[in-house]
Amino acid sequence: MPTKFNNHSKAKSLNIFGDAEKASVHTAKLIAELILEQQKKGKPSVLGLATGNTPKMVYQELIRLHQNESLSFHNVISFNLDEYYPIGPEHIRSYTYFMREYLFKHIDIKPENIYIPHAVCSPDRIEDYCRDYEDRITNFGGLDLQLLGIGRNGHIGFNEPGSSFDSTTRLINLHSLTRKDAQADFGTIDNVPRQAISIGIHTITQAKKILLLALGEKKSEIISKALKGEISTDVPASILQKIPQVEYILDRDAAALIQD
Ligand code: F6R
Numbered sequence: 001m002p003t004k005f006n007n008h009s010k011a012k013s014l015n016i017f018g019d020a021e022k023a024s025v026h027t028a029k030l031i032a033e034l035i036l037e038q039q040k041k042g043k044p045s046v047l048g049l050a051t052g053n054t055p056k057m058v059y060q061e062l063i064r065l066h067q068n069e070s071l072s073f074h075n076v077i078s079f080n081l082d083e084y085y086p087i088g089p090e091h092i093r094s095y096t097y098f099m100r101e102y103l104f105k106h107i108d109i110k111p112e113n114i115y116i117p118h119a120v121c122s123p124d125r126i127e128d129y130c131r132d133y134e135d136r137i138t139n140f141g142g143l144d145l146q147l148l149g150i151g152r153n154g155h156i157g158f159n160e161p162g163s164s165f166d167s168t169t170r171l172i173n174l175h176s177l178t179r180k181d182a183q184a185d186f187g188t189i190d191n192v193p194r195q196a197i198s199i200g201i202h203t204i205t206q207a208k209k210i211l212l213l214a215l216g217e218k219k220s221e222i223i224s225k226a227l228k229g230e231i232s233t234d235v236p237a238s239i240l241q242k243i244p245q246v247e248y249i250l251d252r253d254a255a256a257l258i259q260d
Contacts (some may be wrong), residue, residue, distance in 0.1 A: 013247040014227070016255040020215040023251045024057035027147070027213050030247070031058070032065050034145050035076060044075040044113075046137070048146035048204070049103075050157075051080065051095040054213050055147060059103040066107045073109040077140055079133075080116040081148075081157040082198040085126075085171060087119050093185055117169070117197035126197070130169040146207035150214050153177045154222050154235035158198035165239050167200030168181070173226060201239060210238065210246045214254040215237070223250060224257035 017023040031047065038045040049055070054083035065071040080095055104114060115136060121129045137143060143171075148156050153175050159167060160175040172195065174182075179192040186192045203225045204210065214223050226237035227248065240246045 014250070016249065016250050016259070018252055021057055023213060023215060023249050024055075025061050027055075027058045027156060027211055027249050028061035028065065030209075030211060031062060031145060031147070032071050034220070035071065035073065038144065039072070044140070046077045046079070046140045046142065046144045046224050048079050048081060048143040048199070048207055049099065050147050050149050051082075051098045051102075052149045053094075054149035054215055056102055058213065062103065063106040067154060068184070073107045076109050077113045078109065078115065079137055079143065079199070081146075081204075082196050083119040084193040085115040085119040085197050087193055089116075089118070091122070093108040095229060117199075119197055126171050130171065130197060133197075133199070134169045137199070137203065141205035143203075143212065145209045146204055148212045149212060150212060150219060150222060150226065150237050151175075151178055152181060152218065152222050154226055154237045156201065156204060156212070156237045156240075158196040159201050159204075159236045161234050161236060163201055163233060163236050164199050165205075167234065168203050169197065169199045172196055172198050188204045201236060205243050208245060210240065210243060211249055212240060212246060213249045215251045217253040217256060219250075219254040220258075222257040223248075223254050227258055 009088050015026065017026060035045045080099060083095045087094045091097060099116060117133060150156060153161055155178060158172050158174065160172060174194055174196055179189060182192045220249065225235050229235060229238055231238045231241055
């Protein structure tokens with residue numbers, strides 16, 4: 001059983017698990033429950049999905065539930081948080097590629113229900129493109145659930161420090177720490193894109209349920225700042241302290257600095 005705190009360190013719901021696998025299985029279970037609930041009501045589920053190392057085991061568990069426990073994604077609509085700019089969908093480091101490899105090709109989601117920011121559009125069309133992405137989310141009635149990781153600088157999506165809490169989908173400049181953390185994937189720092197398209201903080205906080213998953217000791221410092229520190233655009237994830245529908249899901253290492 002996880003350690004459960006309510007209203008601890010201003011968090012609405014904080015679940016700390018013994019290891020990353022347990023935290024990930026719990027996260028997948030919440031996503032699966034939402035999908036099943038919506039299916040019972042004959043409604044689609046609109047999911048906001050993340051990439052990176054953090055959600056990999058969540059996706060593995062969702063695939064297991066699909067393959068072994070007949071969880072269907074036929075009425076799931078998914079919107080990804082972000083994508084590097086400019087980068088083509090076939091690029092091995094694109095988030096389009098990531099989502100296909102780690103989740104979509106293993107489940108029965110309909111290709112037409114998958115939305116990932118398209119980072120090949122020309123600079124003069126970006127603004128219209130971002131508005132359109134935002135409108136599509138709104139037209140589906142908003143996100144039922146947003147899955148988030150957290151960057152070591154407190155970013156959620158690619159909303160880097162300094163991002164306005166009112167921000168919506170837009171082109172952003174990547175922070176130096178974000179690019180440094182991506183260097184291993186891209187080989188050299190010069191290969192790491194300097195920009196990305198990301199849904200905004202406002203868009204994220206409008207989701208009906210938000211799951212922030214953080215795993216590993218590398219996230220302990222920023223988790224402490226995001227959950228216990230001042231609410232400030234310097235730490236974008238700190239805004240979540242004000243959002244009642246947030247559940248923080250941590251492994252013991254990520255929670256190391258917030259446990260008494
Ligand atoms: C990815 C995303 C980012 C990551 C964050 C943590 O779609 O939006 O905010 O969640 O950079 O990355 P990992 O999980 O690789 O530590």
